[in-house]
Amino acid sequence: MNATVIDTLFYIVLPYLAVLICIIGSIYRIRREPMTYSSLSSQFLEARGLMWGSLPWHIGITLILLGHVIPFLFPGQWNALVSNKPVLLTIECLGYGLSALCLFGLVVLAARRLVSSRVQKVTTGMDMLVLLLLVFQVILGMMTAMSAQYGSLWCTGTTVPYLWSLVTMTPDVSYIQDLPHVMKAHILGAWLIVLLVPFSRLIHMFSVPLSYLTRPPQNVIWTNPRHEKDKAETFAKDDARRHFIKASCGVLGGITLLSIGALDKIGQFFFGPRLSFNEETELMESKLKRLELTAEQRKLEVERRENEFILVSALKDLDPIEGKYFIDYQMQPAIAFKREDGLPQLISAKCTHLGCTVGNKADNEGKILCPCHVSYFDIKTGVPNQGAPAEAPLPILGWVVLNPKGEVLASREKSGEIKGKINNSDLDSAQVFIRRADFTG
Numbered sequence: 001m002n003a004t005v006i007d008t009l010f011y012i013v014l015p016y017l018a019v020l021i022c023i024i025g026s027i028y029r030i031r032r033e034p035m036t037y038s039s040l041s042s043q044f045l046e047a048r049g050l051m052w053g054s055l056p057w058h059i060g061i062t063l064i065l066l067g068h069v070i071p072f073l074f075p076g077q078w079n080a081l082v083s084n085k086p087v088l089l090t091i092e093c094l095g096y097g098l099s100a101l102c103l104f105g106l107v108v109l110a111a112r113r114l115v116s117s118r119v120q121k122v123t124t125g126m127d128m129l130v131l132l133l134l135v136f137q138v139i140l141g142m143m144t145a146m147s148a149q150y151g152s153l154w155c156t157g158t159t160v161p162y163l164w165s166l167v168t169m170t171p172d173v174s175y176i177q178d179l180p181h182v183m184k185a186h187i188l189g190a191w192l193i194v195l196l197v198p199f200s201r202l203i204h205m206f207s208v209p210l211s212y213l214t215r216p217p218q219n220v221i222w223t224n225p226r227h228e229k230d231k232a233e234t235f236a237k238d239d240a241r242r243h244f245i246k247a248s249c250g251v252l253g254g255i256t257l258l259s260i261g262a263l264d265k266i267g268q269f270f271f272g273p274r275l276s277f278n279e280e281t282e283l284m285e286s287k288l289k290r291l292e293l294t295a296e297q298r299k300l301e302v303e304r305r306e307n308e309f310i311l312v313s314a315l316k317d318l319d320p321i322e323g324k325y326f327i328d329y330q331m332q333p334a335i336a337f338k339r340e341d342g343l344p345q346l347i348s349a350k351c352t353h354l355g356c357t358v359g360n361k362a363d364n365e366g367k368i369l370c371p372c373h374v375s376y377f378d379i380k381t382g383v384p385n386q387g388a389p390a391e392a393p394l395p396i397l398g399w400v401v402l403n404p405k406g407e408v409l410a411s412r413e414k415s416g417e418i419k420g421k422i423n424n425s426d427l428d429s430a431q432v433f434i435r436r437a438d439f440t441g
Contacts, residue, residue, distance in 0.1 A: 158354065322360060350394075367385065375389055
């Protein structure tokens with residue numbers, strides 16, 4: 001399978017399948033097995049390790065999830081917030097700290113289940129699988145934050161629109177297609193966790209005891225002398241009313257999602273929508289445009305396989321401010337400018353941060369902007385501005401200038417050396433090309 005098919009399966013089909021199974025499976029378990037969807041606390045079997053593991057984990061993951069949800073719900077306000085550098089750095093530091101807190105809690109909880117013989121007796125294989133998956137998920141999140149800095153800033157241009165495309169039933173994997181593999185693995189891990197909710201202890205997140213907020217105060221008094229002597233604290237047993245309220249909240253949440261047509265939309269995604277004649281015509285036209293774009297791309301690939309030189313532009317048409325886009329031998333975007341000495345300046349247009357296409361208009365300082373995550377690159381050297389999300393410079397590409405007879409007038413070698421000279425008489429007829437030799441080892 002090619003990369004596009006794999007991305008479609010992992011980041012479009014799997015998310016819908018995971019959410020569908022999560023909703024239906026959770027409702028079924030809550031209704032059919034209401035006594036099994038609590039957290040199945042093992043506090044009475046071993047309390048010390050639980051305290052050191054559960055508290056850091058729950059504090060860390062709650063705040064981290066909040067930090068993921070806010071950009072999704074309020075991307076505009078979030079962008080305005082993180083555009084302030086001190087705020088951005090504060091959020092990044094908090095993310096590292098909370099991730100470390102989560103990881104510490106998970107390690108303690110896992111060690112507790114492996115070491116304590118009492119807890120081992122009530123530990124299932126699914127418990128260990130979920131713990132292991134959560135550990136990997138936190139580690140992948142930390143690796144993502146370390147390998148691609150300022151994720152709080154660029155997430156609104158990648159993961160947020162990707163998630164909204166899923167919510168609006170117009171799935172578009174292109175937003176995350178060029179992300180590093182570690183980031184895509186982090187997204188994949190999230191969908192796997194959603195998929196496991198109905199089959200694991202994770203389902204106890206639906207049993208949040210909201211009824212305790214309106215419950216009349218209770219005073220539990222132990223009559224057993226031993227308990228009174230130890231001054232142990234405990235809770236009264238939940239009655240049937242609390243279980244009913246908790247289950248109702250879970251069922252209500254599932255029914256709400258279904259009522260907005262999610263199930264119908266998912267069915268349309270897998271089995272195809274019912275279209276009118278005009279809609280079918282528009283769909284066919286859209287498919288035709290995609291085929292034409294694909295055919296054009298294949299034509300470019302064939303041209304680059306067969307030719308040692310590919311035309312970029314006439315030298316006289318190049319401009320020092322507004323560059324001209326072209327496709328190099330690796331099928332990547334690039335830009336051609338004119339230097340102060342009249343020679344071409346060719347630079348890659350693929351941002352070295354996350355692969356976005358940079359702009360082709362240079363500012364007063366001779367820099368072009370990557371609009372995705374705000375990095376400025378010098379068109380003379382390709383070096384990004386200090387503090388930019390991108391750290392590596394844009395590659396400067398080689399070129400060759402030919403006259404109408406095919407004679408080489410000037411060229412830029414791999415070493416960066418400029419050879420040859422263009423006379424005034426050749427300026428109007430000279431053409432700029434890229435060479436296959438500059439793109440091969």
